[in-house]
């Protein structure tokens with residue numbers, strides 16, 4: 001006989017976000033592609049660091065893409081937003097969050113090996129300097145509005161002229 005509340009607690013624990021032993025939690029991951037035949041896509045999420053030490057996302061890999069890079073958007077000299085690789089990765093300070101959001105930092109999937117459609121899921125393995133590897137199940141969500149904070153407001157709805165690929 002298992003009391004009902006214990007069962008509920010067990011279910012809730014099972015449904016909770018990916019938690020690395022060391023305290024990095026990935027919340028609300030999702031990915032987008034631009035069109036059915038897109039050769040690239042991007043993944044977004046919020047990284048929570050519950051540890052007492054700073055951490056840093058330094059790499060990512062996925063079997064859906066030939067290459068996975070850590071990217072950000074920056075304005076060039078003409079004010080045009082461009083994507084660029086961030087080799088040093090993204091800092092996630094102790095007891096803080098870092099959002100990968102549209103118009104800002106993202107995980108770039110290059111050379112997709114299969115088409116990604118609404119509702120598909122795939123896995124991305126994130127490598128953290130301190131917490132090591134964290135594997136996340138990422139759903140494809142093409143209907144999602146740009147939301148999670150960061151620079152979302154600034155870029156919302158905007159496909160800047162000259163931008164090579166937007167997401």
Ligand SMILES: [Cu+2]
Nearest residue numbers: 042071083108
């Ligand atoms: Cu990119």
